[in-house]
Amino acid sequence: MSETKTYEIEGMNCASCAQTIQDAANKLSGVIEATVNFASEKIKVEYDESFTIDALEAAVDEAGYTLVVPQDATKIFLIEGMTCASCAQSIEGAVSDIDGVTEASVNLASEKMTVTYDPLKVSVRDIIDEVDNTGYHAKIQQKDTADEETSEAKFSKEADYKKRTIIGFLFMIPLMIFSMAPMFGVNLPSAVNPMTSPLNFALVQLVMTLPVMYTGIPYYKQGFKTLLAGHPNMNALIGLGTGAAFLYSLGATMGIWMYGNHELAMGLYFETTTMILALHSLGKYMEERSKGKMNEAVQSLMNLAAKTARIVHDDQEEEVPVEQVAPGDIIRVRPGEKLPVDGIVVEGRTAVDESMLTGESIPVEKEAGSEVIGASINQNGSIDYRATKVGDDTALSQIITLVEEAQGSKAPIANMADIVTKYFVPTVIALALISSLLWFFAGQSFIFSLSIAISVLVIACPCALGLATPTAIMVGTGKGAEHGVLIKSGEALENIHDVDTVVFDKTGTLTKGEPELTDIIPAEPVNVSEAELLSLAASAEKGSEHSLAQAIVDAAKERNLTLQDTTDFEAIPGRGIQARVDGQLIYFGNQKLMTEQTIDLSDAILDQSDQLADEGKTPMYLANEDGLLAIIAVADVLKPSSREAIDSLHKKGIEVVMLTGDNERTAQAVAAEAGIDGVFAEVLPSDKSDKIIELQEQGKKVAMVGDGINDAPALAQADIGIAIGSGTDVAVDSADVVLMKDDTREVNTTIELSNATLKNIKQNLFWAFAYNILGIPVAMGVLYLFGGPLLSPEIAAIAMSFSSVSVLLNASRLKTFTPSKAK
Helix, strand or coil: CCEEEEEEEECCCCHHHHHHHHHHHHCCCCEEEEEEECCCCEEEEEECCCCCHHHHHHHHHHCCCEEECCCCEEEEEEEECCCCHHHHHHHHHHHHCCCCEEEEEEECCCCEEEEEECCCCCCHHHHHHHHHHHCCEEEECCHHHHHHHHHHHHHHHHHHHHHHHHHHHHHHHHHHHHHHHHHHCCCCCCCCCCCCCHHHHHHHHHHHHHHHHHHCHHHHHHHHHHHHHCCCCHHHHHHHHHHHHHHHHHHHHHHHHHHCCHHHHHHCCHHHHHHHHHHHHHHHHHHHHHHHHHCHHHHHHHHHCCCEEEEEECCEEEEEEHHHCCCCCEEEECCCCECCCEEEEEECCEEEECHHHHCCCCCEEECCCCEECCCCEECCCCEEEEEEECHHHCHHHHHHHHHHHHHCCCCCCHHHHHHHHHHHHHHHHHHHHHHHHHHHHCCCCHHHHHHHHHHHHHHCCHHHHHHHHHHHHHHHHHHHHHCCEEECCHHHHHHHHHCCEEEEEHHHHHECCCCEEEEEEECCCCCCCHHHHHHHHHHHHCCCCCHHHHHHHHHHHHCCCCCCCEEEEEEECCCEEEEEECCEEEEEECHHHHHHCCCCCCHHHHHHHHHHHHCCCEEEEEEECCEEEEEEEEECCECHHHHHHHHHHHHCCCEEEEECCCCHHHHHHHHHHHCCCEEECCCCHHHHHHHHHHHHCCCCCEEEEECCCCCHHHHHHCCEEEEECCCCCCCCCCCCEEECCCCCCHHHHHHHHHHHHHHHHHHHHHHHHHHHHHHHHHHHCHHHHCCCCCCCHHHHHHHHHHHHHHHHHHHHHHHHCCCHHHC
């Protein structure tokens, strides 16, 4: 059977081009007929199963043109009508079966579905129709109004359950009192007394039940729709249970009326119907309230954004909505105001509070040339800055996107619950029917058997199973964002827990990435102060652009030393520099430079130089025409947090390895200072991923920590890639985790958060499974067989209602998570 597809072609400029491409395509295996339309710049291909798009792409490329192959699209849909994990599983399964859908993931907690699909095979409309056919409703999430749509939908749903709960309890309480009064010896008025007026007694209960039944119409409408479609959900269980109780009670009422069977008046289930519906509505109301609070982290991030910006143009200020800011605009921010977008300071000095984005409580000094992040707070100075990133490109927008995507993702640990959920509701219905029939044929009354069926239907709760994982992931990823740790997916959040080896890039990750002056050792018997020696070296080096030279000049500036005039500056490749400083010829460089200038280096000086090198420092010699003046050493020093971070990892039993392009001597010195277990030195950037593979082949679960740029291959190869200190560039494709702060201790925060979240998920799953495994047999009457109690439908309804809430409350405990370094 053949298929036909149409693709765009780029690069054609005449009919001859079209003919060339058409001939090349028609020669391919599997192509029945290919036709190129020069006017529309498209190729239409009819093909069979042996055809591959890769072959066509290669043929077009070889002909000198480009085939535009549509990439899989990913869309987020808002789902309406879900009540339990079975709903999510049904929708996910139905959409996944659509030809052209690569992946579909439904999150019960956020009530969203993420679908990746081939636009050539399936459309958004096809996906929405399939969800509708399943018994639910889907609509595409509009990016600019997504948050408002989700918020409004959740508020509307919460308000609906609140209204149902109020109506339910308004009728349930008096109905319970009225129906149970005779059981406790309370005499009702003769007009409604079951002994004297049984029909009126039944009719009063029926009238009080009908309003509650009306509020439950959505349960019945959707529940039976999914039942008929072959994938029943929680609403189907509620609908079957309360429907059976109501219909039996209605039949009993008719029996009293038509046949005068007064005994039926004391066997009505109207109060059971109302109680189940009212309690279920209460449970769902509490669930919606709790679910709303799960996403507080994202909501708080959204609230950080500034609403307006003050643009400066031709010395005039204009306040505009932040949406109107364009890259290149100059924005003025006064003390106490939020920065509207990301940018670079062009004028002014200030301190900026970036804690809401990075978790760093200390304000960051900003001056001309400094990068600033939108939504941070300007503290004590007025600055003008040029907008560089606006709208969806700002750091805040990227953070929100990453967190939302993570919250909508699944963790592998959820797979077991998904499998169980798929068969859960049909199994419960079967158990309810089987247990009811067994009791009936064992000699129990019809009412007893009906009670068993209702209890089994009502106590079963797939909701708890469905909420166990996503709620914990929502809180965990949100809490991570609060601490400047952006975890991109539920899978990453879980896998971090298994890491036993952490590999750090050295430069810029463990170290500051910028050389600093560490030592000034005057030569004997030179009687010159350290300040004079540093001033001389900095004066000579101020014309150099080398990073080591910059370290010397910066050190002199920090000590407020005066730099002298320099002439005849000359950089000597591979050696150092020479320059005339205040009339004195100065040499500053390595041992080769000293040898070439016949400057004597004693054994003692060389020993000192070797010792500095063993410490990971770079020794340089300062001399004039008379001889050696001093050894001056610089080094890329460890960040203050690195040693603490590594010690914390060791306490967790995690091995720490360093990966660097530096020479073995320097690398070993840094490793010894930091307390690192293993070193890969003199490694080219292109070979870093091979070292990760080497560790993985030893059976280790490896996390790679780097800057996210030259470490990209290693980050991608590692089991977990962690990009550290990414600043405003938070969307690092190759990393699983992005750390906003340039602080290696946040690696520990990431691991601790993963451990806490996974522990919470396991607790949730345990209680969700335990509740159903224990509750359903009790509802079936297993305890009653051995002389124990029988679970009434009312108690079953209470248990079911609070099972989901208990899972949500447990997930909420993650909000108290505090990393060990902050305790």
